Amino acid sequence: DAKTTQPNSMESNEEEPVHLPCNHSTISGTDYIHWYRQLPSQGPEYVIHGLTSNVNNRMASLAIAEDRKSSTLILHRATLRDAAVYYCRERGNYQLIWGAGTKLIIKP
Amino acid sequence: NAGVTQTPKFQVLKTGQSMTLQCAQDMNHEYMSWYRQDPGMGLRLIHYSVGAGITDQGEVPNGYNVSRSTTEDFPLRLLSAAPSQTSVYFCASSHKPDSMFSYNEQFFGPGTRLTVL
Numbered sequence: 001d002a003k004t005t006q007p008n009s010m011e012s013n014e015e016e017p018v019h020l021p022c023n024h025s026t027i028s029g030t031d032y033i034h035w036y037r038q039l040p041s042q043g044p045e046y047v048i049h050g051l052t053s054n055v056n057n058r059m060a061s062l063a064i065a066e067d068r069k070s071s072t073l074i075l076h077r078a079t080l081r082d083a084a085v086y087y088c089r090e091r092g093n094y095q096l097i098w099g100a101g102t103k104l105i106i107k108p
Numbered sequence: 109n110a111g112v113t114q115t116p117k118f119q120v121l122k123t124g125q126s127m128t129l130q131c132a133q134d135m136n137h138e139y140m141s142w143y144r145q146d147p148g149m150g151l152r153l154i155h156y157s158v159g160a161g162i163t164d165q166g167e168v169p170n171g172y173n174v175s176r177s178t179t180e181d182f183p184l185r186l187l188s189a190a191p192s193q194t195s196v197y198f199c200a201s202s203h204k205p206d207s208m209f210s211y212n213e214q215f216f217g218p219g220t221r222l223t224v225l
Contacts, residue, residue, distance in 0.1 A: 032210075032211045034211070036214075041219075042218065042219070043112075043198050043200070043216030043217055043218055043219050044151070044198070044200075044214075044216050045216065046213045046214065046215075049211050049213075051211075087150060098143075098150035098151040098152070100148070100149055100150045101150055
């Protein structure tokens with residue numbers, strides 16, 4: 001089964017960059033890498049996705065390893081509002097597989 | 109657009125009771141799905157639908173039924189509630205399911221917190 005691996009939790013200081021890693025060693029060459037986040041007491045929300053090239057949007061950047069077995073979500077200046085659980089996902093059998101995610105703690 | 113809406117927000121049931129969790133989306137999305145999230149865990153797929161009249165089982169379907177009579181609505185029925193079904197339930201939708209070389213953003217509802225006593 002498709003599976004992603006992320007650290008259980010990470011801490012960062014406010015207004016500093018944050019690098020959230022993910023290993024997706026079983027990903028196929030045709031599947032996108034997705035990142036979502038879940039703020040406290042809310043449903044998950046989309047952050048970013050990519051296939052092979054690094055990607056940027058207004059929320060974050062996504063760096064994808066050349067062999068696509070890992071990726072890193074980069075928050076350039078973390079704020080308190082970025083405290084959430086971040087999920088890296090890949091597709092398996094037409095359904096995206098959710099791991100336990102990384103709980104990001106932002107220290108003021 | 110309201111996006112994905114879920115009702116109720118909170119529900120307490122007694123063991124053996126049945127109920128229906130409602131989910132609706134106004135984005136004309138073909139793909140809808142139900143997840144449950146237990147404390148400290150990621151989401152687990154219960155059932156999904158790729159279009160009106162078509163449903164299929166996910167990872168943890170036992171004890172739940174779904175139907176999809178319209179594009180907009182995808183209710184989840186608990187047949188005989190058990191304490192093990194105490195969880196937060198999320199409904200999600202996307203234009204289509206992801207497939208090779210295809211990405212479709214999933215939109216999630218706010219969730220229903222269910223407690224079964």
